[in-house]
Amino acid sequence: MKRFSERIGLTSPATVIQKDSMSDDLRNSLWNVLVISFWEPYEESLKDRYSRTHEDTPRVLKYLQAGYFKKPLDELLPWPDSKDELKRYFFTAEWSEVYNLIDFIVSTSDDTKLANNVVTACNLVLSNEISAYRFVSKELVSITSDEEIASIEQATSYTGKLGAVSAHTRAALALLADKNSSDRLSNYRNSIKESISAVEALCRLIVGKPGVTLGKALDEIEKKGKIDLPRPLKDSYDKLYGFTSGPNGIRHAMMEKPDLDVDDAKFMLVSCSSFVNYLIAKSEKAGIKFA
Secondary structure (H helix, E strand, O other), X not given: OOOHHHHOOOOOOXXXXXXXXXXXXXXXXXXXXXXXXXXXXXHHHOOOOOOOOOOOOOHHHHHHHHHHOOOOHHHOOOOOHHHHHHHHHHOOOXXXXXXXXXXXXXXXXXXXXXXXXXXXXXXXXXXXXXXXXXXXXXXXXXXXXHHHHHHHHHHOOOOHHHHHHHHHHHHXXXXXXXXXXXXXXXXXXXXXXXXXXXHHHHHHHHHOOOOOOHXXXXXXXXXXXXXXXXXHHHHHHHHHHHHEOEOOEOEOHHHHOOOOOHHHHHHHHHHHHHHHHHHHHHHHHOOOOOO
16 A cells, blocks of 8 residues: 555655665564574574574574674673674664675575575565565675666656656556555556556657557657667567557566566566667657657
8 A cells, every 4th residue: 555645646766676775674574584584493492402403593693793793702692682782783784784794694604405595585575675686696686776776767757748658657666666555466567567558658659649559659660760779679679569469458478477576577667667768868869859
């Protein structure tokens, strides 16, 4: 569900992708991964002092003390004070330090199965909270560039005749950002529809035909030479026509995927935003006015 201020148009996220920041939801969720993976199992093991099922778990705090914080091991507080101290750091540190800490835990773990579980859980959180980072081969890396984020922001900023183009892009962004929806899959599908609709709205303006489909508009742009669109690029984006195959709107086999997720919707948002910005720049060079 959108917040009141978003529903009435007072506020909207500049960009939904978290690259240089970390929301409270994201930070809380990453901490919960540590709780489920380490702290709860250790607490469980303490019920039987002879249990060694989770004997590696306490070493996480020792590794952090010696390798991450570079502090003497004999100054490590006893459990659970050591965990509480780490929690205070986790929730007050800069966003990048939180990623550094998670990355260190995964990279230094000598329990392959546990490390893999942490990676899987973290990637699920990073995906759901639309972070710009993911674990790849146990290394935390950026999957969204500054250029891609800037492209989305530009595509949401057009006004005048191009206002409809930006309206579709903002709608796609809002659907992607709505983490409180009871039907996230529907949100992802609708976000994809809005991203493609932004491209279609622009192509209709370029050819001057309000009711034309995206596929036909792209063909007319190429055949009539309205703008200088390289054939390989045109062929690639012409495949977007597959998303507009129905008489009543956008349909495609991808939309029916049961495992459609945030990464699919984000890919379409980034791709369509980039294409919109490219077509507008090409149109202006060709003398097509949108003012």
